[in-house]
Amino acid sequence: MSIATAEIRLDKNVTSFVKERRKLLIDGQWVDAASGKTFPVENPATGEVIAHVSEGTKEDIDRAVKAARRAFESGAWPRLSPSERGRLVWKLGDLILEHLEELAELESLDNGKPIAVARAADVPLAADLFHYMAGWATKIEGNTIPISVPYAPGAKFHAYTLREPVGVVGQIIPWNFPFLMAAWKLGPALATGCTVVLKPAEETPLTALRLGELVQEAGFPDGVVNIVTGFGETAGAALAAHPGIDKVAFTGSTEVGKLILKAATNDLKKVSLELGGKSPNVVLRDADLDLAIKGTASAIFFNHGQCCCAGSRLFVQQSIFDKLVGGVADEAKKIRVGPGLDPKTQMGPMVSESQFNRVCGYLESGLAEGAKAVAGGGKRGDKGYFVEPTVLVDTKPDMKVIQEEIFGPVVAAIPFKELDDDLVKAANDTIYGLAAGVWTRDLSKAHSLAGKLKAGTVWVNCYNIFDAALPFGGYKQSGWGREMGHDALDLYTQKKAVCAAL
Numbered sequence: 001m002s003i004a005t006a007e008i009r010l011d012k013n014v015t016s017f018v019k020e021r022r023k024l025l026i027d028g029q030w031v032d033a034a035s036g037k038t039f040p041v042e043n044p045a046t047g048e049v050i051a052h053v054s055e056g057t058k059e060d061i062d063r064a065v066k067a068a069r070r071a072f073e074s075g076a077w078p079r080l081s082p083s084e085r086g087r088l089v090w091k092l093g094d095l096i097l098e099h100l101e102e103l104a105e106l107e108s109l110d111n112g113k114p115i116a117v118a119r120a121a122d123v124p125l126a127a128d129l130f131h132y133m134a135g136w137a138t139k140i141e142g143n144t145i146p147i148s149v150p151y152a153p154g155a156k157f158h159a160y161t162l163r164e165p166v167g168v169v170g171q172i173i174p175w176n177f178p179f180l181m182a183a184w185k186l187g188p189a190l191a192t193g194c195t196v197v198l199k200p201a202e203e204t205p206l207t208a209l210r211l212g213e214l215v216q217e218a219g220f221p222d223g224v225v226n227i228v229t230g231f232g233e234t235a236g237a238a239l240a241a242h243p244g245i246d247k248v249a250f251t252g253s254t255e256v257g258k259l260i261l262k263a264a265t266n267d268l269k270k271v272s273l274e275l276g277g278k279s280p281n282v283v284l285r286d287a288d289l290d291l292a293i294k295g296t297a298s299a300i301f302f303n304h305g306q307c308c309c310a311g312s313r314l315f316v317q318q319s320i321f322d323k324l325v326g327g328v329a330d331e332a333k334k335i336r337v338g339p340g341l342d343p344k345t346q347m348g349p350m351v352s353e354s355q356f357n358r359v360c361g362y363l364e365s366g367l368a369e370g371a372k373a374v375a376g377g378g379k380r381g382d383k384g385y386f387v388e389p390t391v392l393v394d395t396k397p398d399m400k401v402i403q404e405e406i407f408g409p410v411v412a413a414i415p416f417k418e419l420d421d422d423l424v425k426a427a428n429d430t431i432y433g434l435a436a437g438v439w440t441r442d443l444s445k446a447h448s449l450a451g452k453l454k455a456g457t458v459w460v461n462c463y464n465i466f467d468a469a470l471p472f473g474g475y476k477q478s479g480w481g482r483e484m485g486h487d488a489l490d491l492y493t494q495k496k497a498v499c500a501a502l
């Protein structure tokens with residue numbers, strides 16, 4: 001199968017946006033990096049440079065943190081009523097919907113994901129997240145608490161709790177859902193009244209910068225949202241270690257999550273982490289086979305497998321193994337791989353050369369160790385970073401392809417005999433615990449297995465269902481804290497107990 005090439009004509013806002021050298025958003029102004037340096041952004045479908053973006057470093061992070069601190073402590077932001085704050089967040093959601101096509105094109109160009117997916121999922125989900133969080137701004141409540149202090153007999157008190165914003169937040173996000181991750185991070189921070197320094201991934205900085213323009217258009221006061229593009233080891237590390245930050249929120253690799261945590265120990269910043277995964281997807285013999293084939297294929301191939309929750313270990317009951325895995329392999333072979341901006345494309349390129357090499361390296365290691373590819377197995381084409389949708393069988397539990405997060409379109413299918421403790425043990429046998437899937441028509445089996453899987457999300461007869469109201473996060477080394485839903489508010493607020501003698 002060849003790589004599709006008929007790309008759409010880009011929105012004029014997109015072409016003009018990428019033409020101009022992009023600056024940093026600090027204190028309501030678009031400014032050059034202190035060093036004056038920029039770095040190139042690539043189109044992963046071709047490897048060509050599409051834009052130049054300011055390379056923020058420690059000095060820029062410091063300026064941004066100071067601006068965020070000023071905006072948090074004084075000025076218009078802390079004086080806004082919850083309702084006014086909520087309306088600003090809502091307006092940001094509206095502006096995103098108004099610019100849906102433009103944002104989807106920019107995301108597809110920068111990240112490589114299919115334009116159809118960016119239009120249907122990334123951008124509308126981001127808008128919905130802001131709309132959902134806007135409603136919370138007026139509902140962040142404390143309690144009144146009847147207390148009975150034993151050493152103050154007869155005394156009366158009025159005791160209550162307040163939930164206050166945690167303060168200035170540093171947010172570091174990855175490249176797999178660049179725009180949506182910016183929304184997951186900014187939405188709850190803004191709804192709760194925090195101020196933010198956001199560092200997008202160096203691979204995909206463009207939509208976050210465009211979002212910065214929409215933040216200004218919505219009318220957020222200067223310094224509430226600051227956006228500093230730059231590299232992880234410089235800008236990211238400076239943000240995680242900055243003493244002026246009260247909390248760091250990170251999404252990315254488990255390895256870097258641990259570095260963030262170390263950096264935060266100096267001054268005991270609050271930390272929330274959304275990290276890697278190696279999610280088990282379990283198909284029982286009574287499952288609706290057509291549904292399970294399509295569902296388990298999309299569980300791994302959606303977003304080219306560049307999903308922290310990708311269903312990358314497919315456990316299939318022995319009696320249906322050949323049929324189900326054959327079906328998934330057929331689905332893999334049917335996927336139209338091509339540039340994200342071709343409307344017919346179903347799977348785009350890996351986001352970068354290094355990610356492409358990483359995924360190809362895993363494929364080589366798996367095949368060298370004795371795994372067999374029943375679909376795909378290598379790269380596709382000579383230009384861009386395309387990898388074939390791949391289904392591996394004959395793997396062993398200790399292989400790298402089974403233990404480590406590949407973050408590519410590669411699933412390992414593993415047979416099991418019975419739904420027993422051995423299956424549960426195998427499904428839970430990784431350092432991760434982000435998500436899991438169960439496919440069965442038997443309600444009792446579905447819910448009892450859901451209870452035994454060590455994962456922050458379990459999908460039953462579906463996969464990759466996300467909603468602004470549904471909390472998402474990891475067990476084990478997949479992270480700390482839950483994003484989305486009202487749980488996300490806990491990450492950005494702290495509770496104050498007030499006790500007054502009457």
Ligand code: NAI
Pocket residue numbers: 172173174175176199200201202230231232233235236237238240251252253254256257259260274275276277307308355358405406407
């Ligand atoms: P990464 O964890 O290095 O990058 C994520 C973000 O962290 C980026 O904004 C990056 O600039 C920043 N960062 C990197 N080093 C940092 C440091 N020392 N201090 C502060 N910030 C830092 O992920 P990378 O290298 O892009 O991908 C490697 C692997 O990580 C992938 O193959 C995948 O397995 C995993 N990953 C998981 C993601 C998830 O959603 N859970 C997202 C991206 C990658």
Ligand code: MG
Pocket residue numbers: 232253256
């Ligand atoms: Mg890295």
